Structures are given as structure tokens and as C-alpha cells.
Amino acid sequence: MSFPLLTATAALPAAGAILTAAVPAARRTAAKWLALLFSLATLVLAGLVAVRFEPGGARYQLTESHEWIPDFGVSYQLGVDGIGVALIALTALLIPFVIAAGWHDADPLETKSSRWRPTQGFFALILMVEAMVIISFEATDVFLFYIFFEAMLIPMYFLIGGFGDRAHSGSDENAAAQRSYAAVKFLLYNLVGGLIMLAAVIGLYVVTGTFSLTEIADLRAAGKIDMAANTERLLFLGFFFAFAVKAPLWPLHTWLPNAMGEATAPVAVLITAVVDKVGTFAMLRFCLGLFPEASKWATPVVLVLALISIVYGALLAVGQRDIKRLVAYASISHFGFIILGIFAMTSQGQSGATLYMVNHGLSTAALMLVAGFLISRRGSRLIADYGGVQKVAPVLAGTFLIGGLATLSLPGLAPFVSEFLVLVGTFARYPVVGVIATVGIVLAALYTLVLYQRTMTGPVKEEVRSMPDLRVRELLVVAPLIALLIFLGVYPKPLTEIVNPAVRHTMSDVHEKDPQPEVEAAK
Numbered sequence: 001m002s003f004p005l006l007t008a009t010a011a012l013p014a015a016g017a018i019l020t021a022a023v024p025a026a027r028r029t030a031a032k033w034l035a036l037l038f039s040l041a042t043l044v045l046a047g048l049v050a051v052r053f054e055p056g057g058a059r060y061q062l063t064e065s066h067e068w069i070p071d072f073g074v075s076y077q078l079g080v081d082g083i084g085v086a087l088i089a090l091t092a093l094l095i096p097f098v099i100a101a102g103w104h105d106a107d108p109l110e111t112k113s114s115r116w117r118p119t120q121g122f123f124a125l126i127l128m129v130e131a132m133v134i135i136s137f138e139a140t141d142v143f144l145f146y147i148f149f150e151a152m153l154i155p156m157y158f159l160i161g162g163f164g165d166r167a168h169s170g171s172d173e174n175a176a177a178q179r180s181y182a183a184v185k186f187l188l189y190n191l192v193g194g195l196i197m198l199a200a201v202i203g204l205y206v207v208t209g210t211f212s213l214t215e216i217a218d219l220r221a222a223g224k225i226d227m228a229a230n231t232e233r234l235l236f237l238g239f240f241f242a243f244a245v246k247a248p249l250w251p252l253h254t255w256l257p258n259a260m261g262e263a264t265a266p267v268a269v270l271i272t273a274v275v276d277k278v279g280t281f282a283m284l285r286f287c288l289g290l291f292p293e294a295s296k297w298a299t300p301v302v303l304v305l306a307l308i309s310i311v312y313g314a315l316l317a318v319g320q321r322d323i324k325r326l327v328a329y330a331s332i333s334h335f336g337f338i339i340l341g342i343f344a345m346t347s348q349g350q351s352g353a354t355l356y357m358v359n360h361g362l363s364t365a366a367l368m369l370v371a372g373f374l375i376s377r378r379g380s381r382l383i384a385d386y387g388g389v390q391k392v393a394p395v396l397a398g399t400f401l402i403g404g405l406a407t408l409s410l411p412g413l414a415p416f417v418s419e420f421l422v423l424v425g426t427f428a429r430y431p432v433v434g435v436i437a438t439v440g441i442v443l444a445a446l447y448t449l450v451l452y453q454r455t456m457t458g459p460v461k462e463e464v465r466s467m468p469d470l471r472v473r474e475l476l477v478v479a480p481l482i483a484l485l486i487f488l489g490v491y492p493k494p495l496t497e498i499v500n501p502a503v504r505h506t507m508s509d510v511h512e513k514d515p516q517p518e519v520e521a522a523k
Contacts, residue, residue, distance in 0.1 A: 004064050005052065006078040006138045009045040009088065013038055013095070014131035021124035028119040032103060035123035039096040042130065046092035053085045055501050060140055060214065068144075073210050077141040082502035083354050084137045086495060087281055090361045091137070091274050095130045099123060101369045101477045102266035106163055122163050125155040129270060136278050142211040142286065146201050149242070149278060150194045156275060157187045159267045160259050182258035189255040193245035200238025204290065207231060216290065229293065236294035240287050240302075246279030249339055250309040253332050260328040261381070265372020268324060272331045272368075273361035280338045280357055284350065284506055288342070292510040295343070302343045303433050309336030311436070314443035318450070322381045323371050326451060327364065330407060333440050334360050340437060341422035345512045349425025350503045355418035355495055359406075359488065363415050366481040367403030370396065373474050374455070377467050383451065388460030393469040397456045399478045404452055406485045408444040414488035428515045 016038025023031040053061055060079030068076045080088065106122030132152040139145035161183030164175060201211070207227055208216050219225045227235075245252045256276075260268040288295045313332030320326035334356070341353030374389070374396060375381055390397035402413075409419040419441070427434035470478065488495060507513070 005045065005049060006062050006064055006080065009042060009049060009092075010131050010135035010138065012045060012131075013042045013127040013134070016042075017124040017127035017131065020127060021120050023120050025118070025120070028107065031120040031123055032099070035127055036096060036099050038127060039092075039099055039130070042134075043092040043096060046088050046134075049080065050085050050089050050498070053080065053082070053498065055082060055498050059502070059505050063140070072143075073205060074143045075141050075212060076144060077212055077214075078135070078138040079140040079214075080138055081285075081505065082498040082500070083281060083284060084502075085498055086354060086358050087137050087277055088134055090277070090358050091130060091133050094269065094273055094361060094365055095126065097365060097369065097477050097481065098126060098266040098269055100473060101269075101372065102126075102264055103473065105264045105266060122159070125159050126266075126270065128155045129159070129275065133274055133278060137281060140213045142201055142204060142213065142290075144211070145282070145286075146194075146197065149197075149246075149282070150191075152275060152278075153187055153190050153194075156271070157183050159270070160186055160263045163264055163267065164262050179262045182255075182262040185255045186259045189245050189252065190242075193242035193252070196238050197242035200235045203231070203235050203238070207235070213285075213289065229297075232291050232294040233297060236287060236291035236298060239291070240283065240298065243279040243282045243287065244305075246282075247276055247335050247339065248279070248332065249305055249335065250312055250332070251305075253309065253313070256332060257325045257328040260331075261322060261325045265324070265368050265375065268327070268372075269365045269368050272328070273365045276331075276335065277357050277361065280335065280342065280353070283339065283342050284354070288506050289509050295510055296345065296512075299343045299345065303340060303430060306336045306340040306343065307433060307436050309333060310340070310440035311336075311443070314440050314447065317447040318443060320447075321383055323375065323383055323451070323455070324368070324381055326383075326447060327368050327371065327407075330444065330447060331360070331364060333444065334364075334407075337419060337422050337437065337440065340426055340433070341418075344422070344426040344429055344433075345507075345510060346425035346428050346514050347500070347503050347507055348421045348428065348514070350506060351496060351499055352418045352421025352423075352425055354499045354503065355492065356415070356422060358495060359414040359418045359485075362481055362485055362488075363403060363406035363413070366478060366485065367400070367407055369481075370400045370403055370478055373470065374400065378464060383454050386455035386461065386464060387458045388456070389464055389467065390456040391460050392464060392467050395470045395475070396467075399470065399482060400456065401452055402482050402485070403478075404448040406489075408448040409441065412486070412489050414485045414492065416489060417492045 020031050020035045059081055063079040066076040068074050106119045129152055132148045136145055136148045161179050164179035205211055208225055248256050259271055310333050313329045317326050317329035338353045338356045341349040406413040406415050409415040423434055
């Protein structure tokens with residue numbers, strides 16, 4: 001029996017979470033180092049998954065299959081395609097940076113209400129989220145995926161509601177109320193989506209007699225699945241609704257600005273760069289893979305919703321006064337691009353969407369973590385409270401600028417490649433949609449550059465005059481992310497080689513081929 005690498009990759013951070021939570025309360029520093037070591041060990045296993053994956057091999061590799069609840073047709077089935085490998089690598093890569101960036105975010109803090117923050121719990125919850133996200137990318141049994149898709153809400157709820165941002169302008173009681181509101185809103189939105197998906201999961205089993213993706217594919221190939229068009233559409237809508245909430249897609253997006261605004265900066269990165277990617281990943285694996293005809297039927301409406309997300313999110317980002325909420329609305333716009341690429345039904349669009357998931361994770365992590373370092377120094381999230389930072393903290397300002405330029409998809413940085421592919425793939429099949437989507441590019445330049453101009457340039461405000469530059473720990477967090485953004489912007493081939501074969505499988509699922517150019521190239 002071969003070593004269960006996929007199980008180990010998800011089980012290791014779960015074990016780390018348990019051990020971290022068990023560290024005595026007085027040993028906070030030991031708990032931090034233990035969590036960091038487990039996250040680094042998970043990164044090593046994720047690297048092994050990437051190394052052992054063969055891009056030209058079978059669709060699902062490193063597979064594991066065991067009976068779990070045979071009476072209900074539920075099995076423990078794992079397997080990864082190129083898209084799953086890329087997102088597992090992204091998750092495992094970001095978690096050590098999240099832990100290092102949040103090194104002091106859960107240190108004991110005595111407030112007027114004498115609240116104390118359990119440091120061990122903070123880092124244990126982060127590792128538990130990592131474990132659940134990784135197994136969601138690996139699950140090839142629909143019911144197994146559903147369990148962890150929903151279970152990750154629990155640690156995220158406590159991370160948002162129990163460990164909020166200390167840079168709050170109101171009283172302790174008001175800050176606690178805002179955190180509680182954001183956490184409950186996050187939980188309710190995602191629970192409603194999950195309950196609707198559960199009905200669709202049960203419906204899928206009634207129609208197919210199995211939860212296994214591979215068995216469903218074999219039955220469909222053999223012509224043994226006779227799914228009526230209306231049934232397929234209803235099941236698609238059940239799955240898509242849950243994924244659109246998680247992504248998030250307009251108009252199901254309103255929980256994200258609250259959650260990211262009230263959470264600490266590292267937890268905000270965990271939300272938008274890691275957890276939300278499960279939604280867009282699942283659209284590719286489950287919506288298009290299980291319901292190809294319904295996916296094509298829904299495409300016109302989904303494209304409109306994606307366009308609204310792109311433009312609406314960017315417009316609201318332009319008008320924000322809160323740094324973290326600006327990044328949240330920018331992320332809504334970026335998720336619109338990802339969903340646009342998925343439902344453009346072209347190989348360029350879907351490859352670009354997958355790369356966008358990875359590159360958005362890196363760029364948002366870089367920008368949000370530097371923003372968190374900035375906010376922790378000044379104690380305010382308001383843009384108007386800053387000015388002239390580049391004169392007193394040039395390294396902080398420089399890294400903030402690079403993160404911002406990556407967010408607006410500047411050529412030479414990784415997000416540009418993915419956004420370009422999404423637009424090319426969309427233009428090929430839906431030229432009008434592609435033209436409208438470019439408005440998001442213009443608005444991205446506006447909100448990013450205005451944010452930098454208002455916070456980093458101009459006269460030095462008295463409150464930031466003594467602001468220290470990035471410390472060694474903070475540089476160790478930000479520098480690798482910036483290096484990756486530059487490397488993948490110049491040389492994206494390592495990612496595209498892994499992703500493209502999986503995209504071809506998805507295109508085959510929906511029986512689509514790329515549109516041919518109207519004018520042939522000269523030979």
C-alpha cells in the first residue's frame with residue numbers, strides 16, 4: 001500500500017491544530033512556533049504532491065479510496081487534478097505567512113472589559129482551516145467535499161468573531177458588537193448556501209446512485225445516467241448558489257466586506273486568499289463537471305452577474321475610506337474576473353481563471369498583510385489618517401506599492417497574465433462581455449493609485465512621523481510573496497503546465513471547443 005500523501009497533507013495541519021490548542025496557556029511562544037513548524041511541514045508535503053503529480057497523466061492522481069458509510073453510498077475518496085494541485089500549493093504556501101504575520105495578533109490584551117485572547121486557540125483555528133481547505137481541494141466524493149465545505153465555517157466564525165482587528169475607532173463594546181455582527185453574517189450567508197447545496201447533493205445521489213465523481217463520469221460515458229434537463233438545472237442551481245456565496249459573487253457578496261473589515265489582517269487574507277477559493281474551484285470541478293448542459297444554460301446569467309461583480313466591486317472600492325474594506329471590494333471585483341473566465345467556456349478563460357485564483361491569493365496576501373502592518377502602527381484603518389508614510393517608512397511604502405500594482409494587474413507581475421488570459425478567452429466567445437469587463441481594469445488602477453497617493457505621499461502627518469519601517473519578521477513575510485509575484489509574472493510556465501491539462505478535461509466535460517479565429521494567420 002502506497003503512502004497516503006493526500007490524507008497526510010490534510011491531516012498534518014489538523015494534528016498541529018490539536019497539539020497547538022493543547023499547549024499550556026503560559027507557553028504562548030511555544031504554541032506559535034509549534035503552529036509555524038506544522039504549517040511549514042504541510043508546505044513540504046504540498047510540495048511533494050506537486051512533484052509527484054504528472055501533468056500529462058490521469059485526470060485524478062495520487063488517489064485514495066476507502067469505504068466510509070457504505071449504506072448511504074458515501075466513500076472516502078481523494079484525488080487531485082492540476083487545478084487542485086495549484087490551489088493546495090497556494091494554501092500551504094500562504095498559511096506560514098499568515099501565522100508569521102499574526103504573530104502578536106492574539107497576544108493577551110487587557111481591555112476595559114478585561115477580555116483576554118487565547119493565543120493558542122488563534123493559531124490552532126488557522127491550522128484547522130488549512131486542513132479543511134486542503135481536503136476540500138482533494139475530495140472526489142461529493143458528500144465528503146460537502147462535509148468539509150461546511151465544517152470550515154466553524155473555525156472561521158471564531159477567527160472573525162473572537163479575534164477582531166484591534167484598530168477600531170469605537171469603544172471595546174462597539175468593536176465586539178461589530179465583530180459579532182460580521183461573524184454571524186458570514187456564518188448565516190454560508191450556512192444558507194450550504195443547506196441549499198445539501199438538498200442538491202441528496203438529489204444528485206437519487207439521480208445517479210453514487211457520490212463519486214469518477215463513478216458518475218463512468219456512468220455518464222456509458223449512457224447510464226438519464227438526467228432530465230429541468231432536474232439537471234435545479235441541481236446545478238443548488239450547487240452554484242452555495243459556491244457563489246463562498247466565492248463571493250454579486251449579489252451574495254455583502255458578508256465579505258464586514259468579515260474582512262473586522263478580522264485581523266492575517267485572517268482577512270485567510271478569508272479571501274484561501275477559503276473563498278474553494279467556491280470558484282468547486283464551480284470548475286462540480287458545476288461544470290457534474291452538470292455540463294445546465295452550466296451552458298446558465299452561462300448568460302452568470303456572465304452578467306460576473307460583470308456586475310467586476311464593475312460594482314471596483315466602483316465601491318474607489319469610494320472606500322477604510323483600507324481593509326477597499327481591499328475587500330477589490331477582491332469582489334477580482335472574483336468576478338475569475339467567474340467570468342470559468343464560464344467563458346474557453347481554455348484560455350479557464351486557464352486564466354485558475355491562474356487568477358493563485359495570483360489573486362498572492363497579490364491580496366501581499367497587499368493586505370502590508371496594510372495590516374501599517375494599520376498596527378497607526379491604530380487606524382481610515383485612509384484619511386495617513387499621509388507621507390513613504391518619507392518615514394520607505395520599505396513599507398515600497399512593498400505596499402508593489403502589492404497594489406499587482407492588484408491592478410500591472411504587466412510584469414503575476415496577476416497580469418491571468419487577467420489577460422481571462423479577457424482573451426472571454427473576447428473569443430463573448431466580445432461584448434470582454435469589452436465591458438475591461439472597465440474593471442481602469443477602475444482598479446484608480447482605486448489602487450488613489451489609495452497609495454493618499455496614504456503614502458504628500459506631507460507627513462504628525463501621527464505617522466515616528467512610524468517605524470518594516471521589521472525583520474515583517475520583511476520575511478512580505479519579501480517572498482513579492483518575489484513570487486515577480487517570478488510568476490515573468491515566467492508563469494510552471495503553473496500553466498500543471499493547470500492546462502485539467503482545463504482540457506473540464507472543456508471536454510462541457511463538450512466545448514475554443515472558437516476558431518475568423519481570419520487564419522499567414523503561413
